[in-house]
Amino acid sequence: MTQESAIAVHRTKSPTWLRYALMFHVLAFFWINAFLADVQKFVVAYAASTWYFNTNDRRSWSAVYLKAVLFFWRYHLGSLAIGSLLLMLFRVPSHIYLFLNHRVKQSRNALVVGAYRSMSFCLKDVERLMKSIHVNAYAVVAANGEDFLSAGNTAANLWQDNSWYMLTTNTVAALLFTLTKSSFAILIGFCSGCYFRARSDVVYWFLPTVVCIWLAYYVMNRFLSLFEIVIETLFLCYACEIDSDPTIQKSPKMMVKRADFGFNKYMAYRIQEERCLNNSQITPRGYTCT
Template structure:
């Protein structure tokens, strides 16, 4: 790897990223949680009000409050998804919450079809993997507990509990891969924007990423491709806002 692209790897990348989070980006994380709280608290208040109005016969008021609960629930889910991507942008760019939110929303809107496709396929594959892990664990437990069937009054009850627990454990581990998929998708969208702003940077990729193809081969991604003829090599990402620090970028 070229020295100008090289970034020293810390001994503990996880602890280094955690330190940068606490030192530089704790306010951004708190702001994102605070925004969600502003929507969640009114929703819980309305739900509590509906629970207290069970004996009230005013059907119109109940329906209006139910609509508000539904709308606030949709807004909360949208904000949680946006925050999820904003934190990813903050980690690799070093921007504060608002600029990172603008960048994340632009990437999601500009590549809405690709985002929906990747999320749908990725969620389907991860769901099937979770079911496979939970099913394999349950089948193994079935044969292991076969000798105890005569002493169990409800033999299928422990297997159902085991399937649910196995599914939740697999969900915890595979959520890391889900975050990785979303991070790679955002990085690919950001890389495409950077290469459009500075096509000469494609030549720098040829000196960093080994490959037999041309420069355009290095730019292929689900969001499109860039074809650039060989030209003079320019400084990496000259005139762009790309941040080279890998382990959770420091603030700008």
């Protein structure tokens, strides 16, 4: 190679601030994503709590979602920012768990595998508990107007006092939602499979069918997540009402009775009350259909 045709190659190292800026933007992306999801949870929780505590006042229902957005923008923007940041930080161990999963599969050490399984079991339970307390904290913020940390403490205490009933409600709701999402995805997959298979210009008909199944499951999952937030918010409002009622607190038998049977009966009464608002007569105990 002659001197004229030689090519000089210089390696430049990226500055430190550029790497920190990249990390900052990645974290900001996940933070903003979690923040927007929390705004949705807060708006739905605010609407559900407004319906629960103001069923007889129809004026409070007008533009309830707009009121929720203005309410969090004026008073609880910091609460949602802190809550989304904490949720993002709690998700970091789950990402570390996924990274270690690939490493542990290649290891043959029984001690490492056992420690990894124990850690993964604890991480899954902690993450599930934190997600539930996180959603319930927004319900407390929407209902009582507390800051996020105080609302998280209140939600944790309510979760501890009513853990059995909350677990039962969440388990039954999760089972029904899973069956609904799976049935909807299977139905869409069957219809799309028949459609794409009947077309002669589609060679690999199973590829768009899989895409349709995934989109159907994703859309139904996002849709039913709203109902899940509503169920948790209504149960939390009911638990707050039980704890704040001095006549119920003085009677342990009444506490157990209302916790066992009151929620279903009360919610059935409130739903029937809402249906009868257009043709109702006001009585001392509420609305009665005519």
